[in-house]
Amino acid sequence: xxxxxxxxxxxxxxxxxxxxxxxxxxxxxxxxxxxxxxxxxxxxxxxxxxxxxxxxxxxxxxxxxxxxxxxxxxxxxxxxxxxxxxxxxxxxxxxxxxxxxxxxxxxxxxxxxxxxxxxxxxxxxxxxxxxxxxxxxxxxxxxxxxxxxxxxxxxxxxxxxxxxxxxxxxxxxxxxxxxxxxxxxxxxxxxxxxxxxxxxxxxxxxxxxxxxxxxxxxxxxxxxxxxxxxxxxxxxxxxxxxxxxxxxxxxxxxxxxxxxxx
Amino acid sequence: xxxxxxxxxxxxxxxxxxxxxxxxxxxxxxxxxxxxxxxxxxxxxxxxxxxxxxxxxxxxxxxxxxxxxxxxxxxxxxxxxxxxxxxxxxxxxxxxxxxxxxxxxxxxxxxxxxxxxxxxxxxxxxxxxxxxxxxxxxxxxxxxxxxxxxxxxxxxxxxxxxxxxxxxxxxxxxxxxxxxxxxxxxxxxxxxxxxxxxxxxxxxxxxxxxxxxxxxxxxxxxxxxxxxxxxxxxxxxxxxxxxxxxxxxxxxxxx
Amino acid sequence: xxxxxxxxxxxxxxxxxxxxxxxxxxxxxxxxxxxxxxxxxxxxxxxxxxxxxxxxxxxxxxxxxxxxxxxxxxxxxxxxxxxxxxxxxxxxxxxxxxxxxxxxxxxxxxxxxxxxxxxxxxxxxxxxxxxxxxxxxxxxxxxxxxxxxxxxxxxxxxxxxxxxxxxxxxxxxxxxxxxxxxxxxxxxxxxxxxxxxxxxxxxxxxxxxxxxxxxxxxxxxxxxxxxxxxxxxxxxxxxxxxxxxxxxxxxxxxxxxxxxxxxxxxxxxxxxxxxxxx
Numbered sequence: 118x119x120x121x122x123x124x125x126x127x128x129x130x131x132x133x134x135x136x137x138x139x140x141x142x143x144x145x146x147x148x149x150x151x152x153x154x155x156x157x158x159x160x161x162x163x164x165x166x167x168x169x170x171x172x173x174x175x176x177x178x179x180x181x182x183x184x185x186x187x188x189x190x191x192x193x194x195x196x197x198x199x200x201x202x203x204x205x206x207x208x209x210x211x212x213x214x215x216x217x218x219x220x221x222x223x224x225x226x227x228x229x230x231x232x233x234x235x236x237x238x239x240x241x242x243x244x245x246x247x248x249x250x251x252x253x254x255x256x257x258x259x260x261x262x263x264x265x266x267x268x269x270x271x272x273x274x275x276x277x278x279x280x281x282x283x284x285x286x287x288x289x290x291x292x293x294x295x296x297x298x299x300x301x302x303x304x305x306x307x308x309x310x311x312x313x314x315x316x317x318x319x320x321x322x323x324x325x326x327x328x329x330x331x332x333x334x335x336x337x338x339x340x341x342x343x344x345x346x347x348x349x350x351x352x353x354x355x356x357x358x359x360x361x362x363x364x365x366x367x368x369x370x371x372x373x374x375x376x377x378x379x
Numbered sequence: 380x381x382x383x384x385x386x387x388x389x390x391x392x393x394x395x396x397x398x399x400x401x402x403x404x405x406x407x408x409x410x411x412x413x414x415x416x417x418x419x420x421x422x423x424x425x426x427x428x429x430x431x432x433x434x435x436x437x438x439x440x441x442x443x444x445x446x447x448x449x450x451x452x453x454x455x456x457x458x459x460x461x462x463x464x465x466x467x468x469x470x471x472x473x474x475x476x477x478x479x480x481x482x483x484x485x486x487x488x489x490x491x492x493x494x495x496x497x498x499x500x501x502x503x504x505x506x507x508x509x510x511x512x513x514x515x516x517x518x519x520x521x522x523x524x525x526x527x528x529x530x531x532x533x534x535x536x537x538x539x540x541x542x543x544x545x546x547x548x549x550x551x552x553x554x555x556x557x558x559x560x561x562x563x564x565x566x567x568x569x570x571x572x573x574x575x576x577x578x579x580x581x582x583x584x585x586x587x588x589x590x591x592x593x594x595x596x597x598x599x600x601x602x603x604x605x606x607x608x609x610x611x612x613x614x615x616x617x618x619x620x621x622x623x624x625x626x627x628x629x630x631x632x633x634x
Numbered sequence: 635x636x637x638x639x640x641x642x643x644x645x646x647x648x649x650x651x652x653x654x655x656x657x658x659x660x661x662x663x664x665x666x667x668x669x670x671x672x673x674x675x676x677x678x679x680x681x682x683x684x685x686x687x688x689x690x691x692x693x694x695x696x697x698x699x700x701x702x703x704x705x706x707x708x709x710x711x712x713x714x715x716x717x718x719x720x721x722x723x724x725x726x727x728x729x730x731x732x733x734x735x736x737x738x739x740x741x742x743x744x745x746x747x748x749x750x751x752x753x754x755x756x757x758x759x760x761x762x763x764x765x766x767x768x769x770x771x772x773x774x775x776x777x778x779x780x781x782x783x784x785x786x787x788x789x790x791x792x793x794x795x796x797x798x799x800x801x802x803x804x805x806x807x808x809x810x811x812x813x814x815x816x817x818x819x820x821x822x823x824x825x826x827x828x829x830x831x832x833x834x835x836x837x838x839x840x841x842x843x844x845x846x847x848x849x850x851x852x853x854x855x856x857x858x859x860x861x862x863x864x865x866x867x868x869x870x871x872x873x874x875x876x877x878x879x880x881x882x883x884x885x886x887x888x889x890x891x892x893x894x895x896x897x898x899x900x901x902x903x904x905x906x907x908x909x910x911x912x
């Protein structure tokens with residue numbers, strides 16, 4: 118019976134049912150004061166706060182600062198990661214020398230590095246960027262390394278038959294073959310970089326940023342600001358993810374749907 | 380390139396080392412392929428025919444005995460010897476056109492000429508119109524045709540084919556055999572084909588080399604003096620087929 | 635690949651007529667030795683720079699100091715206590731989160747209707763990392779155990795749910811069709827086909843869930859706790875006792891590593907039949 122009711126709702130609408138229900142619950146909790154906590158704000162308050170922060174410029178400043186750190190840190194971490202990952206993948210020796218140490222270090226929970234970094238770099242932007250770079254470094258290295266390692270030997274043989282030089286082999290076979298994996302690594306790096314941006318801003322509260330918005334809200338018990346911050350975080354995360362997916366799809370258009378390579 | 384393409388194999392011995400013990404794969408194999416000839420090599424799995432082809436291509440190197448191309452010892456791969464694998468092995472990130480062009484990278488052919496050469500060979504394998512397609516969009520037969528075009532675009536003296544049509548369905552296979560034969564007759568390239576399809580070997584080859592395994596040796600060489608295109612159901616053809624199958628059948632019993 | 639190519643040894647391009655025999659024992663030892671070169675060099679550098687004070691001791695304490703701090707923490711029982719507290723929280727949160735994740739993943743995977751309703755909301759929640767939820771939850775539930783457990787649970791639930799969903803959806807239809815031909819009931823289908831097939835991805839999800847749970851725990855303890863490993867690290871940092879911080883980091887790393895290795899071993903045991911699939 119219940120199942121019938123659930124299935125009666127048309128498909129495109131179904132995804133909205135739960136959020137709407139939650140919103141209704143929220144509104145009801147306020148309306149009939151199910152809790153007396155002063156923290157409970159109405160959705161309208163959040164909306165108002167959002168508007169004021171956006172028009173007042175604080176939200177944009179915070180967003181800008183966070184994104185700036187995120188992208189700089191990502192750039193540093195991803196570049197270093199690509200280089201190091203490629204080195205590990207191409208040179209057996211460097212893999213034997215550095216590989217085990219790297220694999221051990223990558224096991225350390227990311228945020229455990231924060232206190233260390235804050236002691237070494239202080240609390241300002243350089244420290245945050247260092248942390249963000251570190252966060253994106255590991256997944257990029259890992260995926261680049263694995264992508265290069267997984268070059269199909271069958272295609273390498275074709276390159277031998279066609280007399281490719283070592284440089285040609287690297288640029289025209291190994292790298293393109295590793296491209297899907299490298300993109301996965303970069304995508305993960307992007308995700309972790311955003312995570313690290315927030316974490317850094319939260320722990321090293323110096324300077325503007327979305328993390329700062331959240332901390333501020335928490336310290337002043339401004340629930341509406343905190344909620345706005347949360348929504349902002351989610352929105353930016355989703356936007357970055359979508360952008361990455363689009364770039365990936367474009368660059369890897371040659372892949373098609375099949376998993377088989379040759 | 381000059382129309383050479385003479386392959387000489389004399390007293391070829393090849394072994395692999397497995398778990399420390401030597402495993403002979405080819406023993407005292409001798410064969411000469413004249414320029415422009417089409418030689419088909421048949422044999423069951425494990426008789427070393429692929430290894431033989433890879434040695435001629437230069438992909439495998441260690442061996443005992445003589446292995447020469449136009450008098451020069453074969454010490455590695457060469458653009459004068461093209462190779463078509465059983466899988467098409469096209470670079471998935473390149474279009475059909477770019478794939479064929481990739482073979483010209485070290486050919487010394489000036490860029491202005493390359494486009495023409497590439498187009499000629501795409502037309503040769505009947506894929507005009509598909510220049511901008513991605514490999515994943517092609518059927519197995521089409522992809523293999525691109526692989527053949529890629530192997531031919533350098534105008535090699537020798538074309539080596541390692542079970543090129545094994546992964547295709549019967550109808551595509553028959554069609555591609557005809558196309559390959561057509562190409563052979565018009566370009567005059569030496570071709571060495573490895574296959575386990577007796578029909579294919581007899582349809583295409585001037586000579587059919589039957590190999591036996593463990594270790595790989597030539598059991599028998601048949602001359603096929605029929606005119607092209609050959610009638611697969613003619614009495615002569617069928618007789619030859621029976622002969623070859625008999626050789627292989629005896630091998631199967633002895634095994 | 636032709637039958638020849640797959641059966642003839644030495645066709646791999648690396649082989650030049652030989653197939654590599656099993657490497658001798660000393661090979662493995664040499665490998666291990668080489669792996670230690672870099673850590674040893676780093677250790678040496680650390681020692682030297684501390685001895686000669688090339689870097690201020692506040693920034694880089696002497697390795698012996700760190701060792702001493704570790705010893706002290708162990709002896710005084712502080713390390714063990716903190717570790718246990720952290721471990722219990724992580725475990726509790728993880729079990730809760732994994733359970734929720736499994737439930738969500740299974741229901742979304744088996745029922746497209748459920749997926750229609752739940753997936754969009756789930757995805758939206760998953761977009762915001764633990765750090766993002768921290769201030770909000772702090773306001774709602776304070777900084778007690780509840781905060782940690784909830785956040786750890788959230789961190790674990792997301793990968794478990796996602797991987798479970800993918801695992802169940804990814805069961806090849808051809809196997810399901812075979813089961814239907816044999817007249818399997820729905821329950822039998824689930825038990826004998828769907829779950830064994832999905833077990834691999836589900837376990838991967840559990841592994842990620844545990845890793846993320848541990849990560850989230852450290853984060854939360856760094857920010858909002860008065861005991862546990864994360865707190866220990868932060869405390870050391872407040873007092874500029876870098877040796878304590880490093881000791882804490884080392885232990886966090888070891889625990890994380892051990893957890894992951896343990897689960898990986900179980901995964902290898904479970905997933906043996908999957909080797910050929912890929």
